[in-house]
Amino acid sequence: KPIGAGVEAGLESIRDGIAQGRFPARVFNDQEIFDIEQQRVFSKAWCFLAHESEIPDRGDYVTRYIANNNLIVARDESGEIHASLNMCRHRGNMMCKSEMGNASHFRCSYHGWVYKNSGELVGVPYMKEGYEGRIDKRDWGLIKVRTQTYAGLVFGTLDPDAPPLDEYLGGFQFYLDLYLKQGNSGSEVHGPPDHWVTETDWKIAAENFSGDGYHTPVAHQFGFNLGYFASSGATHSQGWAASIPGKGHGIGLGHTPGFPPFAGFPEELADEMRRSLSPEQVEVFSQTRTAVGTVFPNLSFLMQPFSIVPGQTGVRFVTMRLYHPIGPGKTEMYSWCLVPKDASDEYKQEAYRAYTLTFAQAGTFEQDDLENWARVTRSAGSTMARNIEFPYVMGMDSVRDPDFPGPGHVVKPYVNDSNFRNLWSRWSDYMTGQV
Numbered sequence: 001k002p003i004g005a006g007v008e009a010g011l012e013s014i015r016d017g018i019a020q021g022r023f024p025a026r027v028f029n030d031q032e033i034f035d036i037e038q039q040r041v042f043s044k045a046w047c048f049l050a051h052e053s054e055i056p057d058r059g060d061y062v063t064r065y066i067a068n069n070n071l072i073v074a075r076d077e078s079g080e081i082h083a084s085l086n087m088c089r090h091r092g093n094m095m096c097k098s099e100m101g102n103a104s105h106f107r108c109s110y111h112g113w114v115y116k117n118s119g120e121l122v123g124v125p126y127m128k129e130g131y132e133g134r135i136d137k138r139d140w141g142l143i144k145v146r147t148q149t150y151a152g153l154v155f156g157t158l159d160p161d162a163p164p165l166d167e168y169l170g171g172f173q174f175y176l177d178l179y180l181k182q183g184n185s186g187s188e189v190h191g192p193p194d195h196w197v198t199e200t201d202w203k204i205a206a207e208n209f210s211g212d213g214y215h216t217p218v219a220h221q222f223g224f225n226l227g228y229f230a231s232s233g234a235t236h237s238q239g240w241a242a243s244i245p246g247k248g249h250g251i252g253l254g255h256t257p258g259f260p261p262f263a264g265f266p267e268e269l270a271d272e273m274r275r276s277l278s279p280e281q282v283e284v285f286s287q288t289r290t291a292v293g294t295v296f297p298n299l300s301f302l303m304q305p306f307s308i309v310p311g312q313t314g315v316r317f318v319t320m321r322l323y324h325p326i327g328p329g330k331t332e333m334y335s336w337c338l339v340p341k342d343a344s345d346e347y348k349q350e351a352y353r354a355y356t357l358t359f360a361q362a363g364t365f366e367q368d369d370l371e372n373w374a375r376v377t378r379s380a381g382s383t384m385a386r387n388i389e390f391p392y393v394m395g396m397d398s399v400r401d402p403d404f405p406g407p408g409h410v411v412k413p414y415v416n417d418s419n420f421r422n423l424w425s426r427w428s429d430y431m432t433g434q435v
């Protein structure tokens with residue numbers, strides 16, 4: 001049923017369709033869907049804001065978005081992280097115009113109200129002469145957004161009733177540790193994010209990164225032909241699709257038989273991980289060649305070994321990316337390279353080089369994906385696409401792999417629609433107001 005027949009009925013019908021392995025094309029480029037997402041998904045979910053290592057020192061800040069709200073994410077003078085709406089309480093001017101920097105205070109460029117980086121209002125020009133005691137500074141600080149962190153990731157939510165972040169992640173932490181706990185000191189960003197605007201709907205990227213191993217041998221065929229992947233068309237489907245039912249998070253774990261455990265990590269780091277992670281994590285991670293996952297709704301990760309010399313294992317690079325929706329079919333991308341804090345500078349440089357060549361804004365693999373995603377987006381916005389659905393039936397009857405030690409619904413092979421059904425089912429929970 002098209003949504004035009006009644007928005008709520010349309011959303012319910014999408015929800016029913018997902019259970020049967022169908023999802024409509026139009027959601028990937030539609031103004032009405034976009035508007036509802038802003039209210040019901042992005043204003044309720046825990047949304048990624050920043051990595052703690054982006055703001056390591058007192059006064060460091062970055063500006064980020066939740067829905068269309070610009071937030072200042074700052075470390076205050078006592079080292080605590082705050083997220084505050086970047087909007088002056090006097091007449092609404094955007095306080096901070098820079099995307100990152102260091103400041104103990106922000107002074108509004110319109111009438112000069114001054115706030116601490118924690119959001120507290122501390123200065124009002126002509127306070128005595130103008131306001132004559134009618135303003136109490138304690139009532140007019142910047143609007144605060146609730147934040148919580150996991151392993152260096154700072155999330156924020158606009159919903160005061162949202163469950164704690166740990167519950168929201170719901171066990172997906174097990175898999176996130178592969179990206180975030182590389183070595184005893186964890187991971188850090190290597191430089192600021194690449195940041196650009198694409199003619200792509202955020203959902204296409206979120207779905208792809210929740211484990212689309214299916215596109216790799218085709219969209220990135222050159223990588224196979226030149227020997228850049230430690231798998232072949234014949235072995236590529238092997239591995240697992242793991243998702244957290246009812247939470248929307250999912251990860252694809254590509255496995256190449258015979259590929260050495262933890263290959264691509266520096267040896268000392270692999271040893272640290274063997275010691276610091278749980279035995280179940282070690283068992284899963286040591287078998288993982290490629291890991292590509294999405295935290296619902298719009299934060300994704302990819303880790304894989306890469307060498308500029310085809311056929312060699314090279315280094316494991318990690319990209320973390322945030323899809324900030326700015327319109328139907330339009331997304332502001334943020335992409336970081338994460339490196340293990342404890343690794344040598346040489347390893348960090350090499351990982352950054354691998355990331356830049358592959359998945360940074362101008363990376364070759366990124367180009368492969370974005371060109372396809374832009375075309376999917378364009379066709380999804382066409383009039384005929386309004387009544388077209390896509391099949392999501394791959395692995396519909398797969399049962400959980402009984403031997404897999406990680407949490408969630410875990411099925412074989414890696415090439416599977418299981419994670420996508422879970423992702424869209426969670427999306428439709430939010431869209432129909434179940435969350």
Ligand code: FES
Pocket residue numbers: 088089090091092093108109110111112113
């Ligand atoms: Fe900021 Fe007036 S709008 S001081």
Ligand code: FE
Pocket residue numbers: 215216219220365369
């Ligand atoms: Fe891709």
